Ligand SMILES: Nc1nc2c(ncn2[C@@H]2O[C@H](COP(=O)(O)OP(=O)(O)OP(=O)(O)O)[C@@H](O)[C@H]2O)c(=O)[nH]1
């Protein structure tokens with residue numbers, strides 16, 4: 001099998017694989033198992049080991065295979081943002097694009113952190129990348145010890161894990177890295193990848209990646225526009241509210257003015273009446289006229 005289809009710029013006979021996953025699940029160990037050599041540093045450690053993207057290659061059962069290893073998400077020292085920017089570099093290292101993203105998971109509990117890891121990877125590479133994804137389970141030896149097959153494990157697995165496998169087109173494989181000499185497990189995995197390449201007609205390309213980047217940029221721009229529009233609407237509504245409040249104040253003032261005028265008129269009327277009464281009284285007693293009138 002060769003990988004001619006859409007590989008116009010790459011080596012036609014090379015299968016390119018990218019390993020992505022959470023820190024410590026065995027990303028590097030899986031790369032070593034695939035290439036049947038210690039290409040990547042892998043160790044039992046309390047802190048993350050792989051810091052940068054690294055490329056290894058070798059001959060596996062007559063095929064040339066390039067494996068790009070990436071630092072694991074939820075690294076013990078680096079932030080996910082730093083890890084993601086490093087993972088994005090793997091696209092260049094697998095130029096013109098990987099034939100498969102091997103989503104590495106440690107067999108066992110499918111925790112929230114694992115689910116977030118998957119979500120981040122899917123967001124980084126976009127929807128189109130799911131066609132090129134395969135779930136690669138490490139620690140198959142735990143299943144072997146239990147006398148279970150991976151198929152049996154998945155049959156009884158958590159629904160979120162089942163959904164993930166489904167979203168990867170039901171492509172999965174389980175390896176035991178302690179079986180480095182057992183090349184059969186690597187062969188079976190590569191055959192599964194080759195089937196995927198046949199169906200996809202080639203590799204995940206930088207074009208697709210750039211297209212996805214453009215889609216994301218467009219989406220971000222639309223979001224910004226919607227946000228600006230929402231803000232403007234809010235400001236307009238606030239102005240309208242203020243204008244309404246001003247109108248209410250003016251109406252209240254007019255009402256108070258009217259009351260004041262009415263009171264003044266009443267007062268004037270009363271004063272006039274009092275004056276008139278007073279004058280009438282004084283006419284009867286002319287010597288007191290000046291002292292009784294009010295103004
Ligand atoms: N028993 C067993 N141990 C495994 C398997 N896969 C990985 N390990 C062990 O898990 C530990 C971590 O493996 P690494 O390959 O360093 O994991 P990583 O995902 O590359 O980790 P970081 O680079 O630190 O993010 C090592 O001690 C491996 O030997 C497996 O299939 N079976």
Ligand SMILES: [Mg+2]
Nearest residue numbers: 027028049050
């Ligand atoms: Mg590693």
